[in-house]
Amino acid sequence: MARRTGRRPxxxxxxxxxxxxxxxxxxxxxxxxxxxRAIATAAGVDPALVHHYFGTKEELFRATVxxxxxxxxxxxxxxxxxxxxxxxxxxxxFLAVWDSPVGTAAVALLRSAVSNQWTARLLREFLVTxxxxxxxxxxxxxxxxxxxxxxxxATQIAGLAMMRYVIRLEPVASASPDTLAATIxxxxxxxxxxxxDSA
Amino acid sequence: MARRTGRRPxxxxxxxxxxxxxxxxxxxxxxxxxxxRAIATAAGVDPALVHHYFGTKEELFRATVxxxxxxxxxxxxxxxxxxxxxxxxxxxxFLAVWDSPVGTAAVALLRSAVSNQWTARLLREFLVTxxxxxxxxxxxxxxxxxxxxxxxxATQIAGLAMMRYVIRLEPVASASPDTLAATIxxxxxxxxxxxxDSA
Numbered sequence: 001m002a003r004r005t006g007r008r009p010x011x012x013x014x015x016x017x018x019x020x021x022x023x024x025x026x027x028x029x030x031x032x033x034x035x036x037r038a039i040a041t042a043a044g045v046d047p048a049l050v051h052h053y054f055g056t057k058e059e060l061f062r063a064t065v066x067x068x069x070x071x072x073x074x075x076x077x078x079x080x081x082x083x084x085x086x087x088x089x090x091x092x093x094f095l096a097v098w099d100s101p102v103g104t105a106a107v108a109l110l111r112s113a114v115s116n117q118w119t120a121r122l123l124r125e126f127l128v129t130x131x132x133x134x135x136x137x138x139x140x141x142x143x144x145x146x147x148x149x150x151x152x153x154a155t156q157i158a159g160l161a162m163m164r165y166v167i168r169l170e171p172v173a174s175a176s177p178d179t180l181a182a183t184i185x186x187x188x189x190x191x192x193x194x195x196x197d198s199a
Numbered sequence: 200m201a202r203r204t205g206r207r208p209x210x211x212x213x214x215x216x217x218x219x220x221x222x223x224x225x226x227x228x229x230x231x232x233x234x235x236r237a238i239a240t241a242a243g244v245d246p247a248l249v250h251h252y253f254g255t256k257e258e259l260f261r262a263t264v265x266x267x268x269x270x271x272x273x274x275x276x277x278x279x280x281x282x283x284x285x286x287x288x289x290x291x292x293f294l295a296v297w298d299s300p301v302g303t304a305a306v307a308l309l310r311s312a313v314s315n316q317w318t319a320r321l322l323r324e325f326l327v328t329x330x331x332x333x334x335x336x337x338x339x340x341x342x343x344x345x346x347x348x349x350x351x352x353a354t355q356i357a358g359l360a361m362m363r364y365v366i367r368l369e370p371v372a373s374a375s376p377d378t379l380a381a382t383i384x385x386x387x388x389x390x391x392x393x394x395x396d397s398a
Contacts, residue, residue, distance in 0.1 A: 155363075179347075
């Protein structure tokens with residue numbers, strides 16, 4: 001993280017070049033296969049500069065999708081209260097983020113993912129590698145079932161976001177977090193830890 | 200339906216003028232409050248011509264949102280097998296439509312609703328008045344709970360459509376209808392007829 005290129009740190013063109021290269025790499029190759037080294041090469045900068053501007057690969061990825069929250073901080077909160085309450089707490093945690101000022105960026109990402117295949121791929125990578133993988137890893141589930149469980153959770157959470165923030169369907173649009181946690185939490189709980197009738 | 204104006208039936212400009220007036224009326228006032236008479240006036244045509252081109256108000260509405268399926272035909276199919284299977288059958292019916300060639304129009308509507316407030320309002324009206332109202336009316340539910348039940352179903356179905364057809368999150372994107380009906384059906388069933396922990 002020490003070596004510097006001749007560019008000024010904070011140069012907006014350089015930042016933008018790195019973000020553009022990172023978006024392309026994450027969308028094309030996925031989070032796991034994309035490397036900081038290849039992103040730096042594509043952007044014409046030294047890998048150390050990528051770290052200097054954006055920190056870790058996770059942080060660079062969040063910058064490319066403009067997500068202002070760190071799943072590495074949120075996920076432990078979801079899992080803190082024990083396995084049987086993870087569904088309800090996951091709904092509450094999502095709502096706390098989406099209802100907050102930073103939620104605007106999340107809604108913008110959802111809108112953009114729907115109209116743009118590239119953003120859709122980035123959002124998919126974000127969900128799978130940054131959120132769902134962390135949650136299911138902690139729950140000690142049958143590995144053969146976890147991809148389906150995670151994707152089912154994503155259908156319910158994404159649909160909640162769509163109806164509450166984008167379509168604004170009442171009474172979900174103005175329902176309290178308590179009501180939504182009580183009604184939708186059990187769905188997420190079943191998708192994560194309950195019996196799946198087929199898999 | 201007899202009286203005709205001087206315009207040729209089938210004139211594409213007239214059809215388009217009616218559709219434009221209808222979209223504005225349904226989005227501004229909602230399906231129930233919008234009248235054929237007011238739409239005709241806004242389009243500068245005789246109400247009989249609106250009926251001649253588009254049939255009933257329901258049919259006109261479906262034309263404005265470009266939905267090629269008629270919920271009046273689908274809903275009885277969902278309800279046919281009895282109250283305890285309605286969740287699973289609703290998922291199967293949705294998938295049958297969305298997986299079919301006409302599903303492309305439904306996906307386009309979903310995309311458009313996310314990026315356009317006007318289409319969002321039309322889609323919301325469509326869901327509430329054409330689909331959910333018909334389903335909950337038949338199920339003999341507590342009227343105080345039906346709006347929440349219907350909206351919860353919408354969160355799950357819209358999220359399924361998003362993840363399967365737009366974001367293409369695996370394994371939901373390529374799961375069989377049987378798998379999705381078995382895993383997501385119980386969610387829809389609970390939202391419709393099960394206990395809601397709060398309301």
